[in-house]
Amino acid sequence: MKKLFIDIGGTHLRSEIEEGESIIRETVSSQTIGLLSYIDTQISLHPQISFIGISYAGQVNNGIIAASPNINIDEYEIVAAVQSRYGIPLVIDNDLNCAILAEAEYWKVDNLAALFVGTGIGAAVIDNGKLVRGSRNMAFEIGHIPYRETPLRCGCGRNNCIELYASGSGMEKWLKHFGRDIYPDLEQLKHSIDEAEQRIALAFEEAFLCAAGVLITLSNPDLLVLGGGVIEQNPYLATLLREKLNHYTLSPSLEGLRIQMSVLDNAPLEGAKLLERDNG
Ligand SMILES: [Zn+2]
Incomplete structure (x- = not known):
C-alpha cells in the first residue's frame, strides 16, 4: 500500500x-497545476495509493477549501471529490496546523506557537x-490581521x-508598486x-515584529518556532525577535519564552503525515 502526502x-x-521504506519525492510549481489534477495524475501513476494527507496553504474546514489567497483552486470540496472518484480517504488541513503538529512532536512541548513566513x-x-x-478551523490566521492601509491588494481581497x-x-507587491523588477530577497533589499x-x-x-508580538501576547507559549522560506533564508530574523520583541508584547509573556528555528526539512509535509493518526 502506498500513501501520498502533499504540501501545497x-x-x-x-x-x-x-511505500514501506521507499519514498518518491517530487516538487512542482503550485501555480501551474490544480490540487485535484495533481492527485488524479498521481493516482493514475500509483493506483495502490490508499491514503492521502495534505497540508494546504489556505483556509480549510471539514475537508473543504474555504479560501486560499495564494493558490488557484480547481476543486473546493477536495475530500468529497477524491472520495467519490477513487474511494480513497483524504485528510487535509491548513499548512500551519500541519507544521505545528510536526513541531510539537519534535520539540515535545505542550504550549507552543509557530510563525512561518514564505509566500x-x-x-x-x-x-x-x-x-x-x-x-x-481558522484560528490564528495572523497574515490577515488588520495592520495598515496600503495601495496594494492582499490575496484575501483587503x-x-x-x-x-x-x-x-x-515584498514582491511593494517592489512592483515602486516599479522594481527584482526578486524580493529581504537581505538584499535591506x-x-x-x-x-x-x-x-x-x-x-517592523510588521514581522508586530505579528510575532501579537502572536506571543495572545497565545503565551513556552516556545515560538520560526520557519518558512523567508525566515530560513534570513536567520537573523530570529535574533531580531530576541532583541526587540520586548517592544511588541507584554514583558511577562517573554519570561522563559524560547525562540527556535524549525529544524525539520519541511514541517508542513511532516505534519501532513500525522493527519491520519490525528483524524483516524
Ligand atoms: Zn489578507
Missing part, C-alpha cells in the same frame, strides 16, 4: 509517496497539548493585512542603496 504552498507543491505569513498555536482551531508587509508576496527597496525591508521587519 503559494509557490511549490511538494509531495512524497511512501504568506501564517501562525498556529498548540495550547496545553491541543491545537487551537476556532469554530471554522488592502490592510499584515501579510502585505511581512511576507514574500508582500542593504540596497535604493531607498525604496530599503524601506520595503524595514517595513517587513
